[in-house]
Amino acid sequence: MKTENISIERKALVQFLDEELKTAMIQDYCPNGLQVEGTSHISTIVSGVTASQALIDRAVELNADALLVHHGYFWRGENAAITGLKRNRIKKLLTHDINLLVYHLPLDLHPVIGNNAQLGKILGLTPSGRFGNQELGWLGMLENPDIETAGQFADHVGKMLGRKPLLVGDPFLQLGTIGWCSGAAQDLIADAVSAGATIYLSGEISEQTVHEARENGIVYLACGHHATERYGIQALGNLLAEKFGVRHTFIDIDNPA
Ligand SMILES: [Zn+2]
Numbered sequence: 001m002k003t004e005n006i007s008i009e010r011k012a013l014v015q016f017l018d019e020e021l022k023t024a025m026i027q028d029y030c031p032n033g034l035q036v037e038g039t040s041h042i043s044t045i046v047s048g049v050t051a052s053q054a055l056i057d058r059a060v061e062l063n064a065d066a067l068l069v070h071h072g073y074f075w076r077g078e079n080a081a082i083t084g085l086k087r088n089r090i091k092k093l094l095t096h097d098i099n100l101l102v103y104h105l106p107l108d109l110h111p112v113i114g115n116n117a118q119l120g121k122i123l124g125l126t127p128s129g130r131f132g133n134q135e136l137g138w139l140g141m142l143e144n145p146d147i148e149t150a151g152q153f154a155d156h157v158g159k160m161l162g163r164k165p166l167l168v169g170d171p172f173l174q175l176g177t178i179g180w181c182s183g184a185a186q187d188l189i190a191d192a193v194s195a196g197a198t199i200y201l202s203g204e205i206s207e208q209t210v211h212e213a214r215e216n217g218i219v220y221l222a223c224g225h226h227a228t229e230r231y232g233i234q235a236l237g238n239l240l241a242e243k244f245g246v247r248h249t250f251i252d253i254d255n256p257a
Helices: 010-020 053-061 084-095 105-109 115-123 150-161 186-194 207-216 231-244
Strands: 033-036 044-050 066-071 099-102 125-131 137-142 166-168 178-180 199-202 219-222 247-250
Touching: 010 033, 010 099, 010 231, 033 084, 044 053, 044 231, 053 066, 053 084, 066 231, 105 115, 105 231, 115 125, 115 137, 115 150, 115 178, 115 231, 125 178, 125 186, 137 186, 150 166, 150 199, 150 219, 166 207, 186 199, 186 207, 186 219, 207 219, 231 247
Parallel strands: 044 066, 044 247, 066 099, 178 199, 199 219
Antiparallel strands: 033 099, 125 137, 137 178, 166 219
16 A cells, blocks of 8 residues: 655656756767656655666565666667566566656766766765766865775775775875776776876776776776666655655665676
8 A cells, every 4th residue: 555645746757857967968878767657646766776677576565656767778779679578677667557767877977966976975085077978987086194095995995885896006006186987987997097087996897997907007996887876866866855755765786796
């Protein structure tokens, strides 16, 4: 049974989100906004990083009217057919009338509630600039006198994110300008170097990332795709709860990658 609390019209909620996150102005490789249409009024929102089956199952248990995620469906280049696990996920959403709301790059980019803004905040980084394609990358400094080297910074990141990062390069490098970009942004290394960073962190790592880091003379920290992208979607859900009085629960489906 659904408990009575404040609800907002789906149309109004989607309009607010699309405007707040400037979806029309941002180029992306998936549709942003409402990806799967559910009930017309929303009072309970569940958020999470990825619209996996496990997250959908939890949203059903919690009687969610909307599932708010960073990683949805319909990625450019993927098979468009709704078969297999994609069919199972979408079927469950439709059966339970759950709206699927997806904000990918617009959520990475948002200056306050975005993944990179929130990641910087959690790590104690003071932002000083942006770099790279669509200014996805952030630059800043760590204001913490106890952390002087790249290795100490890696330990600090591990503590704050609950996941030990993989460090490529010299752990004794003195801390200078730090670049960061959540998720799979390891290919921004050269842009980070050009922008003046001596340490760059992102979520994932590829084989070539190690060579690129070494040959660019930068320290690279692979901190986990999931671990670096837990925070924006939570902040977005909290903003909706604050603004519209809807109920919001963030569900962390653990992912070591
Ligand atoms: Zn991502």
